[in-house]
């Protein structure tokens with residue numbers, strides 16, 4: 165299994181997960197169709213599925229065009245089926261879905277939106293977290309409560325430490341500035357900031373991260389209770 169990171173719009177990432185044996189592929193959160201089509205044509209892959217983490221335009225923008233062009237199937241959360249354009253396969257919370265080598269479990273993680281989900285490809289230990297967990301940050305709370313977002317992050321914390329995290333945006337550097345402001349003496353964070361800067365200087369994404377790195381460095385995952393989490397989230401909104 166191979167993951168291709170596709171830059172979209174301003175700072176979004178879409179991900180193409182490719183089974184190299186069959187050449188079939190899934191795309192996670194296609195913000196727009198153009199860069200996905202370019203990659204698909206150039207590499208002659210067979211795009212079979214779209215997975216959407218939530219309904220925001222910068223995560224579903226390519227759904228319609230890609231479905232028209234490749235006749236693929238669109239997968240999303242059942243409770244959000246009215247907001248995921250052209251959805252074909254509506255999954256329930258904690259349902260396992262499988263097609264050939266693609267095998268995932270979906271988890272409902274509300275907070276950023278009420279219908280936000282993440283997808284865990286448990287055989288490869290890869291987690292697509294959309295706009296809920298970012299590297300060194302978390303999403304804004306648009307539709308949910310602080311309690312919901314906090315408990316969604318607790319769920320994410322329970323994945324194995326080596327789990328690779330692929331999130332929806334390249335916000336890592338800006339997030340790191342917030343983390344270090346309130347967590348000055350965290351040596352793992354200082355080291356992580358060094359490596360982030362190196363990657364960005366070379367034009368590389370800072371993604372993937374891992375659960376371990378986020379547990380060590382992400383101040384939102386490090387907050388012990390919903391009160392301290394809420395305070396941080398408010399501070400970040402005005403950062």
Ligand code: ZN
Nearest residue numbers: 218220276295
């Ligand atoms: Zn969003």
Ligand code: FE
Nearest residue numbers: 220222295332
């Ligand atoms: Fe987004």
